[in-house]
Amino acid sequence: MITQRLFTGGSNRRVLVTALVLAAVAVLVPVLHLALPPSSPFHVPAYMVALVGKYLTYALLALALDLVWGYCGILSLGHGAFFALGGYAMGMYLMRQIGDRGVYGNPILPDFMVFLNWKELPWFWYGFDQFWFAAIMIVLAPGALAFVFGWFAFRSRVTGVYLSIITQALTYALLLAFFRNDMGFGGNNGLTDFKDILGFNVQAPETRAGLFAASALALALALLITSAITRSKYGMLMVAVRDAESRTRFIGWRPENIKVFAFTISAVMAGIAGALYVPQVGIINPGEFAPANSIEVVVWTAVGGRGTLVGPIIGALLVNGGKSWFTGILPEYWLFALGGLFIAVTLFLPKGIIGTWDSWRASRRDAAERARTKAEEDAAPPPVDPATGRPVRVEETPRAPSPGLSGGPAPQPAE
Amino acid sequence: MRGMIATLAKRVSGAALAGLMMAGAATAQEDTIKVGILHSLSGTMAISETTLKDVMLMLVEQQNAKGGLLGKKLEAVVVDPASDWPLFAEKARELISVNGVSAVFGCWTSVSRKSVLPVFEELNSILFYPVQYEGEESQRNVFYTGAAPNQQAIPAVDYLMNEEGVERWVLAGTDYVYPRTTNKILEAYLESKGVAAEDIMINYTPFGHSDWQTIVSDIKTFGSAGKKTAVVSTINGDANVPFYKELGNQGVKAEDIPVVAFSVGEEELAGLDTAPLVGHLTAWNYFQSVDTPENAEFIAAWKEFTKNPDRVTNDPMEAHYIGFNMWVKAVEKAGTTDSDAVIDAMIGVSVPNLTGGYSAMMPNHHITKPVLIGEIQADGQMETVWETTGLVVGDEWSDYLPDSKDLIADWRAPMSCGNFNVATGKCGGKGVN
Amino acid sequence: MTVLRVLFVLVGLALSGAASAQVDDEAIRATIARFADSKNFRETEEIVRDLAATGDVRVERPLSALSDGNLSFRKSDRQVFIAPERGQTATLFDPLTGEAAGEAPKGDFTKVKVNNSLRRTIRDVISGLTLASPDPVVRLAAARTMFIAPDAANLEALDAAIAAETVTSVKISLEAARASTILVSDAPDAAKFDAIALLGQRGDRETLSLLTGFAARSQGDLQAAAQRAIDTIGKSLALWDIGQNIWYGISLGSVLLLAAIGLAITFGVMGVINMAHGEMVMIGAYTTFVVQSVIRSSFPGLFDWSLTIALPLAFLVAGAVGLALERGVIRFLYGRPLETLLATWGVSLILQQAVRTIFGPTNQEVGNPSWMSGGFQIGQLALTWNRLWIVVFALAVFGLLLYIFKRTAWGLQMRAVTANRRMASSMGIRTPWVDAFTFALGSGIAGIAGVALSQIDNVSPNLGQGYIIDSFMVVVFGGVGNLWGTLVGAFSLGIVNKFLEPYAGAVLGKILVLVLIILFIQKRPRGLFALKGRSVEA
Incomplete structure (x- = not known):
């Protein structure tokens, strides 16, 4: 009940604030980058713009995962696949924009096709010279894959661990497929050497700033939309499916439809994130399909706090910032730091940063309330103080299985 | 509430920024x-x-x-x-x-x-x-x-053709751009030397492929057509160890079907017992030996x-x-x-x-660079069995690929171009034609 | 091969005493001395042929040494020795008699260079020299060499050898060698028809190769006859190929089984999504490496036992790491399997980097003991010893685990805790310790899988990453919580993969298998062997 209250009240305000901050960042950073001279202390260097721009697309991906994992209980270990598909759609558009400026000067074929002796453009590359077509594909390719995959998987009632593993199989299969040069997506090298996007040079500071602003705004927008979804009837149903799928079904809802809906929306968001990511990093290659990348997305979400919308964004920014920082200052040991962080977060902050923050505040408020009640009625029991060493156990024991998968040796309540 | 979150957000982003700035400042x-x-x-x-x-x-x-x-x-x-x-x-x-x-x-x-x-x-x-x-x-x-491919792959193939009398070729590689391109170049080169298409077998495997049973047995089958056969391997890094182990165990000897590799060096061989591999070849520009x-x-x-x-x-x-x-x-x-x-x-x-x-x-x-062909020794080193008489200039645009044979690169002042087309006289590939 | 060479040397020793010097020793020594002045492989080859032309069996010794890369000459006086190196010193032997001639620093010597074509020449000339050897094994080897590399000049020697041969198996080989020699000679057509008929009954790949070569050179009836023989052999080989594919599938399946079976316990039975499972396998492989290094430096004689010693150690080391992992991290996460995924992912990063820091990022050499090297044939089925042992080993591990689960008190407790923790606890089972040791068992099994996998794969910090996804696929495909499911899952995935590979290629084959798994899970959402009962719900 208490959590419920916090979710509706606190999180809504938090979402608004975050969206506003993002919108402000979307305006401020480009302005500080472009308008101020590099000598100014407030100048944002190009390096930071590119870096943070990349993080923002990661944050969007983490937010997408939060929608399915945090609210619908579907742990996807394959969200990197949707991200990469969106990225490839954008990459194909960017490749076609190169035109005859490629090294071989072929006006139609991308360079990698020329030196592998391809004679004509494969059919699935048609249309990508138009931005509107690419934009549709950015939404359609991941969305359609998620819809088809979800339609079959959820109707067959594939749940829990099985679902996680087959999403992993999905992204792994795509990884192997995109590695094949015969597929016509540039093989291991992927798509690179981009020149223009919508007629602007991708390397120009203005374009970079524009892409940064677009990423920040897209994230803000996505945050508002997901927030609206989670507060709608569908959002309530998602949570219901997450917490007790069978009961939801017995009441008369169709959990599979709700899941397919959430999964598809989430995949589309991931695809848009990928599309924004590609022009900023300048390359898309099958490495993005690697199962390890998808697991990392799960980690960001968990670090920030799943089911909190703002949490995954903070998690993605923090973990990636840490990664960039550590790979620079501790190149030999940063994996210890990263690995240690994952263990520490799961052990000590099981609900992530935002989740832990919320429960801490909730317990404080509870304690205050109870203290007040106690003052009024002397016979009340003393308040529990969960904010000690292991809030984990205290919080978890009486609750039903946590969101996401369960199973394992813990006793399962019959549904 | 709002204040606190804003503070938190500020603190978080501040910390991240400070960290990055510090990294910059410390080295400036x-x-x-x-x-x-x-x-x-x-x-x-x-x-x-x-x-x-x-x-x-x-x-x-x-x-x-x-x-x-x-x-x-x-x-x-x-x-x-x-x-x-x-x-x-x-x-x-x-x-x-x-x-x-x-x-x-x-x-x-x-x-x-x-x-x-x-x-x-x-x-x-x-x-x-x-x-x-x-x-x-x-x-x-x-x-x-x-x-570049002409400083490694082509001399190696020449060696096999002239010294070992190889007539049938297996081009085995990991499926990525280096093997693909190298094999395209080699295929064109071999065809220019009169090797028939059915005497060339091309095989690609994924990165880190570890089960080589089928492929090694295919190589054996391909090699039993009555012509001297060799394998040109562009198999990448990690996958080589299981590949060579399988070769050794299935009894593919260098005397019968030699394998010449372009990605196997002393470092890769340090990870395996090379006694069964003695005589297989590598082509590089340097050997420790x-x-x-x-x-x-x-x-x-x-x-x-x-x-x-x-x-x-x-x-x-x-x-x-x-x-x-x-x-x-x-x-x-x-x-x-x-x-x-x-x-x-x-x-x-x-x-x-x-x-x-x-x-x-x-x-x-x-x-x-000079090009050296070496045979793998029992101690994991290569022994040079052949080398080019002079130095070979790296050829960035292969002469054996139809779209790159007209291109040259010259970064000296008047031309300053990485892909000058000698046929059209323009910098920038084919130009618009 | 090594065994054969030792035999050669022994035979040579026996003969050198017995044979009256058919050729002047000095002449042979003078020829051998020319190796020191050889400028290129062609000159070396001439010297080899000159040596062979003496017909003296003793030249086999310097020739074998040359082929093995052990023939060197002293830089100071250009005297030729057989000088195998060990470390910085070379042990010297007289090239002709094999008498020990002391030791010297290896820097004083230059090796006589040898390449593949030279090794081939040596192999061929040695076979000519040893055809009359008193040892049937040596004669068999000579016959095989002559069969694969026929030379018309050997025909008379072969006829003589066949007439004198008493051992049936050697005689069959000699006759085959004779037949293949006839095909390259200018013998009359009738003899060639006979030869084709004889070879046609053999049906192995070498014969196919010989006949294909012959068919390309000949015309008319001879070619037709050869072609018929080729077709017959091709048909029988096609059948054998199916068997061969099944074997490859079983072998791949056994590797998958080994990699997955530890996971079947930690993930399947305990519900811990153990992303560090691959690293347990890696720890086992590194234990093998450490054991072998110690053996190599201190007890070289025990090398063939290295795996036997490594097995229990790998089990203990990986098991101990598993125990520490369970006590330190996982026990706080029961009931929240997802979090185990994150924590163990972190653990896997740390373990990988730790191994990289301690042992370095490069591959480490793990050798095959002699009983795991090489291969043998059953009919046309080529089996390699290491694969065969791994299949046997995987099944043994599976059997052992099954026994522990079904027949021991500990297994009963594990099953009880899995089925209903509270009930088990009320019955007096100390569930925390059962958890800890079950996890340790799963990790230990992964460790011994690492010992086996070190025999066929890289021993590098990335070893585990290569197996983790496949392992999860196997467990999920077979059905979580069921050991039999893992067994059937591993072998069926292995065999399907190997049957797809020849048609689709290795990459596409793997993709198809993954797609098949995804589709299969739609059909049977709980895997091949679904556990019945409440413990699988939710």
């Missing part, structure tokens, strides 16, 4: 010349690239012992791009714009090079790329100190630097050795570390290589 002293080292120290490529990071540290240390460069000490800046290709671009940007390095030595895979290319172009810095690669590239900011004073000195210094008498040396290490010395010489010639001046000064610079000759930087940003 001007009394050293910085050299960036961009090699993966974790992830799948760490196995190959960590050695290159070590050799660069050793070279920098040696140069400092000699008194540094332009009166300043050299300082190596090491970062870990973690075998993550977009991270390579990010780290390259960090090295150049945050740490202010004068040149970067790094990358191994083609995709990592492709990923950093736009960054080097945009920020006008210098990259030394030490690994044999597929060619089909010449970029103003990149110096390719590894072998090469008997020259320069090489003996280099190996001794390397073993001392790593404090490990069993450490081996390999071809990409020599490439870094050559590239680093070339860079030092070019900086001395230019009198500055300014990118444009160094890039211009690089062309024509000639330094001793470890095989007893001199390697020179050509106008196409590739270098001259």
Whole structure:
């Protein structure tokens, strides 16, 4: 009940604030980058713009995962696949924009096709010279894959661990497929050497700033939309499916439809994130399909706090910032730091940063309330103080299985 | 509530910014010349690239012992791009714009090079790329100190054809751009030498392929057509160990079906018992076993630097050795570390290589190298069985691919073009035709 | 091969005493001395042929040494020795008599260079020299060499050898060698028809190769006859190929089984999504490496026992790491399997980097003991010893685990805790310790899988990453919580993969298998062997 209250009240305000901050960042950073001279202390260097721009697309991906994992209980270990598909759609558009400026000067074929002796453009590359077509594909390719995959998987009632593993199989299969040069997506090298996007040079500071602003705004927008979804009837149903799928079904809802809906929306968001990511990093290659990348997305979400919308964004920014920082200052040991962080977060902050923050505040408020009640009625029991060493156990024991998968040796309540 | 969150957000972003600024500030002293080292120290490529990071540290240390460069000490800046290709671009940007390095030595895979290319172009810095690669590239900011296909693959095939009388060819490779391109070039080359299409079998496997039973048995079958057969292997790194183990166990002997590999060096062989592989071939531009004073000195210094008498040396290490010395010489010639001046000064610079000759930087940003064919020995070393009489100039645009045969690269002043088309007389590939 | 060479040397020793010097020793020594002056492989080859032309069996010794890369000459006086190197010193032997001639630093010597074509020449000339050897094994080897590399000049020697041969198996080989020699000679057509008929009955790949070569050179009836023989052999080989594919599938399946079976316990039975499972396998492989290094440096004689010693150690080391992992991290996460995924992912990063820091990022050499090297044939089925042992080993591990689960008190407790923790606890089972040791068992099994996998794969920090996804696929495909499911899952995935590979290629084959798994899970959402009962719900 208490959590419920916090979710509706606190999180809504938090979402608004975050969206506003993002919108402000979307305006401020480009302005500080472009308008101020590099000598100014407030100048944002190009390096930071590119870096943070990349993080923002990661944050969007983490937010997408939060929608399915945090609210619908579907742990996807394959969200990197949707991200990469969106990225490839954008990459194909960017490749076609190169035109005859490629090294071989072929006006139609991308360079990698020329030196592998391809004679004509494969059919699935048609249309990508138009931005509107690419934009549709950015939404359609991941969305359609998620819809088809979800339609079959959820109707067959594939749940829990099985679902996680087959999403992993999905992204792994795509990884192997995109590695094949015969597929016509540039093989291991992927798509690179981009020149223009919508007629602007991708390397120009203005374009970079524009892409940064677009990423920040897209994230803000996505945050508002997901927030609206989670507060709608569908959002309530998602949570219901997450917490007790069978009961939801017995009441008369169709959990599979709700899941397919959430999964598809989430995949589309991931695809848009990928599309924004590609022009900023300048390359898309099958490495993005690697199962390890998808697991990392799960980690960001968990670090920030799943089911909190703002949490995954903070998690993605923090973990990636840490990664960039550590790979620079501790190149030999940063994996210890990263690995240690994952263990520490799961052990000590099981609900992530935002989740832990919320429960801490909730317990404080509870304690205050109870203290007040106690003052009024002397016979009340003393308040529990969960904010000690292991809030984990205290919080978890009486609750039903946590969101996401369960199973394992813990006793399962019959549904 | 709102206040608190805003504070938290501020604090978080502040901390991140401060961290990055600190990284920038700590290294922003001007009394050293910085050299960036961009090699993966974790992830799948760490196995190959960590050695290159070590050799660069050793070279920098040696140069400092000699008194540094332009009166300043050299300082190596090491970062870990973690075998993550977009991270390579990010780290390259960090090295150049945050740490202010004068040149970067790094990358191994083609995709990592492709990923950093736009960054080097945009920020006008210098990259030394030490690994044999597929060619089909010449970029103003990149110096390719590894072998182009004509410095490795074609001489190896010539050797097999002339010395071993091979008539039937298996081109086996990992499915990525280097094997694909190399095999395309070899296929065209073999056909130009009159090898029939049915005498060429091409096979691709995924990265890290570990179950080679079927493929080795296919090779045996292909080899039982009454003609002398050889395997040209562009199988990448890790997958080689299980491949060679399977070859040894299935009894494919070098006397019957020799395998010539372009990606197997001393480092890869350190991971397996080479006794069953004696006689299989590799083609490189350097072997640890090469008997020259320069090489003996280099190996001794390397073993001392790593404090490990069993450490081996390999071809990409020599490439870094050559590239680093070339860079030092070019900086001395230019009198500055300014990118444009160094890039211009690089062309024509000639330094001793470890095989007893001199390697020179050509106008196409590739270098001259001898080509050595070696047979694997029982102790994991290669023994040179054949070498080119002179040095071979790296050919960036292959003459055996229809779309690149008209292209040349020349970065000297009047032309300054990486893909000049001699047929149309225009820079920029075919031009609009 | 090594065994054969030792035999050669022994035979040579026996003969050198017995044979009256048919050729002047000095002449042979003078020829051998020319090796020191050889400038290129062609000159060396001439010397080899000159040596062979003496017809003296003793020249086999310097020739074998040359082929093995052990023939060197002293830089100071250009005297030729057989000088195998060990470390920085070379042990010297007289090239002709094999008498020990002391030791010397290896820097004083230059090796006589040898390449593949030279080794081939040596192999061929040695077979000519040893055809009359008193040892049937040596004669068999000579006959095989002559069969694969026929030379018309050997025909008379072969006829003589066949007439004198008493051992049936050697005689069959000699006759085959004769037949293949006839095909390259200018013998009359009738003899060639006979030869084709004889070869046609053999049906192995070498014969196919010989006949294909012959068919390309000949015309008319001879070619037709050869072609018929080729077709017959091709048909029988096609059948064998199916068997061969099944074997490859079983072998791949056994590797998958080994990799997955530890996971079947930690993930399947305990519900811990153990992303560090691959690293347990890696720890086992590194234990093998350490054991072998110690053996190599201190007890070289025990090398063949290295795996046997490594097995229990790998089990203990990986098991101990598993125990520490369970006590330190996982026990706080029961009931929240997802979090185990994150924590163990962190653990896997740390373990990988730790191994990289301690042992370096490069591959480590793990050798095959002699009983795991090489292969043998059953009919046309080529089996390699290491694969065969791994299949046997995988099944043994499976059997052992099954026994522990079904027949021991500990297994009963594990099953009880899995089925209903509270009930088990009320019955007096100390559930925390059962958890800890079950996890340790799963990790230990992964460790011994690492010992086996070190024999066929890289021993590098990335070893585990290569197996983790496949392992999860196997467990999920077979059905979580069921050991039999893992067994059937591993072998069926292995065999399907190997049957797809020849048609689709290795990459596409793997993709198809993954797609099949995804589709299969739609059909049977709980895997091949679904556990019945409440413990699988939710």
